[in-house]
Amino acid sequence: MSCVTSSSFLVIVNGKPSEPFGVSRGLHQGDPLLSYLFIIMVEGLGHFLKFRASQGLIHGWQWGNGLPQISHLQFVDDTTLMGLARIREAESFRYTLDIYIAASGQKVNEHKFSIFFFNTPQTIQRRIADILQFQVGLFALFIWVFLLLLEDTPGLLGRLYLTSCIRRCFVQVAPMYFLKEFDTLSRQFLWSGTLSTAKWSLVKWDTMCRPKNEGGLGLCSAILNGQALAAKLYCHWCTSKNQLWVRILTHKYLPNVNVFDVSCFPVEGRGSMICNTLKLGAQLVKNGLFWICHTGSQDPFWLDSWDGHPPILSTHPHLQSLSDMFISVGWDTIDHYKIAHNGGLVACFRWKNPSELPLGGFVEDRKELAQILESRECTTLVRNDALVCASNNLSGKFYVSTGCVELVWQTFGDIQVPWWKQVWYKFSWPKYNFFMWLVVHNRCLN
Structure with missing residues (x-):
């Protein structure tokens, strides 16, 4: 607040500037700078929560093995705290909030805050709610807009x-x-x-x-x-x-x-x-x-659609044994089936010949796979692959x-x-259009 209260302003009245005056009440509600100042303050709260979690004082919530532990989520002026339903965890959260309140001068409106529990006994819920000074809330998934x-x-x-x-x-x-x-x-x-x-x-x-x-x-x-x-x-x-x-x-x-x-x-x-x-x-x-194939390092070769073509195994299911053999040695993405060749200043790629594929056997299946690849372009781009949805629009x-x-x-x-243009475009007034629509459906009340 010192950056706000230390500045001074003057007002031009009848073409003449007034005496400079200072700011003593901070930013009023609705001021454009207010949201930026608030975001700067709550950013400190987020860093403090991360610091407490790094010290083991806050455990947070882990969704599964291998996933990070989450102690809070912040979006603009909304902050969500997540942790274990334990008394010590609640006390640590309350201590963190008290330090933030004392340092920032902000206050927590307990009437606007709610705490939600999952599979927690009622006694534990009441004790944690008393520690955090929040009310126990009920999940309201939808607001009935028709009201x-x-x-x-x-x-x-x-x-x-x-x-x-x-x-x-x-x-x-x-x-x-x-x-x-x-x-x-x-x-x-x-x-x-x-x-x-x-x-x-x-x-x-x-x-x-x-x-x-x-x-x-x-x-x-x-x-x-x-x-x-x-x-x-x-x-x-x-x-x-x-x-x-x-x-x-x-x-x-x-x-x-x-x-x-x-x-x-x-x-x-x-x-x-x-x-x-x-x-x-x-x-x-x-x-x-389907995948837009560039390097091919992320595109599944056998199981996914790529470059607009259906999956190879969906159109050629008899190649299942050949695909299982290649996948067993790690040949599961498109880049394994391409090879660079001399193209001058720019690196060029081509599909590998049947003799360049790993292991042996399945001679006829290898030849058929080579014929399939001849109809597909072997791109030389080095950008990352992209998965898009082409059934919805051209942009992917x-x-x-x-x-x-x-x-x-x-x-x-x-x-x-045959009559829809006459109903909706012959008259410019929506009321007449809707009336004609009822008439066409023989639902106009006398």
Whole structure:
């Protein structure tokens, strides 16, 4: 605060500067500098927590063997503390917070802080809550956004726009039961204007969720949107190799599997929402994932798609014995099957001949493998390999919006109705467009 209070200011009044005056109250709420000052302060808290953890005074939480112990997570002005449900651990956290409060002048608002327990006896929960002076909280996974709409109910067209906007607010995956209930209440709110009473629906919900060129309103079903979000999570799991959450998910659901080989193995297990979400997302994304081969040091040669081609074993399953023999000697990535040759100033690569492959036997299979490789380009780039999703868009990135479009196409097909342009483009007023849509479906009330 000395940097703030030691400065002086003056104000120009009627073209003349006033006398300089100092700052005595610090930064007011809403000042742009306030957030930067706060981040600088909480950065000190993070370093102090790391120091306490390095001394063994805070154990933190370890998700599995081989994974680092985490004592805290910080994002902007949010700080999450994680540790063992032990009295000594709670006392150490409280001591750390007290030192930070005394040094920074900040205070902890106990009413805004909550502590959550997993498989901890009630007596231990109460003692730890008393030490930390936090209240025991309950997990609230979702906020029911429709409660904001109960005060003032607009007309049918207004409710349609509100429903469409709210459905675009989903930014994380949700359980299937929640998505089904969300669709049910969306339909009820759209036709009745309230959540307390139900009303007869003029048009089926499935019809309304179709694209406009197929006779619908273009609403995206919450279930399809949830599947697209699940596919995005799975795509990030396969492509984000150095993230901590990727290592945690891989350790939990694909033990003893390298993070670079996630896309090669099916997700096992049942019951967990995250596990079910990953399996659901894999169904949409997995067929479109392939490696862009540069060096080939990360691309699985036999099990994965690369450079837009399907996996070799999926199109040539009779080469399984040959692949097992090569994998047994460590030939599992593409770079083992390439060799550099003289190309002048730039290093060039070519595919190895059957005679240059290791071990012996399988003469016919080796010749067939050479014919397969002749149809594939042997790149000479030295950049790192990249795993992309080509089934979604040309950029190789997965977007929820285009994922929803693909799911709608898979669910409803691609059958255009002849009248959709006359309904949606003949009139410029949305109210008339919606009225004509009801007329075409023979659902206009007299």
